Amino acid sequence: MELRLYDTLTKEKRPFVPLDPKNVRMYVCGPTVYDFAHIGNARPVIVFDVLFRLLRHLYGADHVTYVRNITDVDDKINARAARDFPALPLNEAIRKVTDLTERQFHEDVDALGSLRPTIEPRATEHISEMRAIIEKLIAGGFAYVEQDHVLFSPQAMNATNSILPRYGALSKRSLDELIAGARVDVAPYKHDDTDFVLWKPAKPDEPSWPSPGGIGPPGRPGWHIECSAMAWKHLGEQFDIHGGGIDLVFPHHENELAQSACAFQADRMANVWMHNGFLQVESEKMSKSLGNFFTIRELLEDRVFGSNKWHGYVLRLSMLMTHYRQPIDWTVDRLVDARKSMRDWIDTAYGADTNVLVPPSEIISPLLDDLNTSGVVAALHALNREARNRTNIEAAQKLNSALRFLGLWNGEKTDEIYGYGYEVGTGPSHFDVEPLLEARAAARARKDFRESDRIRDELAAMGVTIKDSKDADGKSVTTWEIAR
């Protein structure tokens, strides 16, 4: 059977044919490094790690190049650096923030059983490639300079009569619609509302680099150009798979595609565009800006979300139980389910070692069908039943190598996977505690101390201890923990 993958651009599931089977090339947009990643950010990490493992199995471990970038130039990074290291020069402070966050990210994704990509390029180390692409775009008439900015013109792109893809093709938006619906944030340096920034001037104390073509004072790149530059440097003008979360389709990937296709006069950037669905909380995307998030770290380490500590393998399985293109509703029940499956499987597979780690066809077949991981989970349950009901050693060995191949287990038994010492689902969760904390803060604000004490007692009865303190800016904060 052959590998078939769904392509966002053509909206069809197609047989995957690598440009060069000796070097299969995949690019996935990585994190902006200023803070701990949340569990929604873990979804593309896990999904594309499974694809990476499958590609290595099909083409050989030395014949797959997986690039996942690190975005280390961003306003949020600058703000965090100024806040956390006010005594340092901004550039040094930024390096501290990005190094620390990168390390935390690596620890988290290692714990989730994901392999490191082949290359993890940093945006700031690819400024000359960005400048080179921008210069090509200006020379080709696709970009223009205005008030020390460089802007890309989608209208110029679509006005050319060539092999180039149409702007809007990836996200299924017509340029006319985009023009009509353009937001009113009209910038004085934009000729048209649909134009987007390739390069902009830096503020006086911000990191900056010489401008492309010497068009103006030192400046800094726009977000989209980073990925076009890093993909070009490490994977060439065209490559096989470009991935990320569904929120990146527009504008990020649409703009990457526009930049790369116009710079290299090509009809495509990648052969297949793949996007994972959202991890949602109460039908909304989990995100930093909505505040409805859990970091990977707090789920791994602390007693939150059902007052349990969740092992990385359990978190990984909870993600793979759903097909990658479907949304996931993030609930504690899902984690409890995943943990139960892990316990059952490990009980069966432990000790059923095989010398050869060949993943069984039972899990490869569903993976070949557009990474059908929910089919894989069904196959793992079937192998487990087979091994248990018929004391079938071969099935136990298959289960063992399947779990290891999928990055779901390292072959060892640890209490943490089992969750021993942590009663499943019995403790209060964030969802129970946070509304009470809010009600208590409101009561305190209106000086209703009787009510605030009553709520404190209610929390204590749930086994929750709270602590009031002040943060660095002198604002009151209340933290809580489960009394031990």
Ligand code: AMP
């Ligand atoms: P960001 O740091 O927001 O640029 O996101 C890094 C990666 O995580 C991108 O591929 C996003 O598409 C993805 N992502 C962010 N939030 C979610 C979510 N709630 N569910 C699934 N993927 C997400």
Ligand code: ZN
């Ligand atoms: Zn990108």
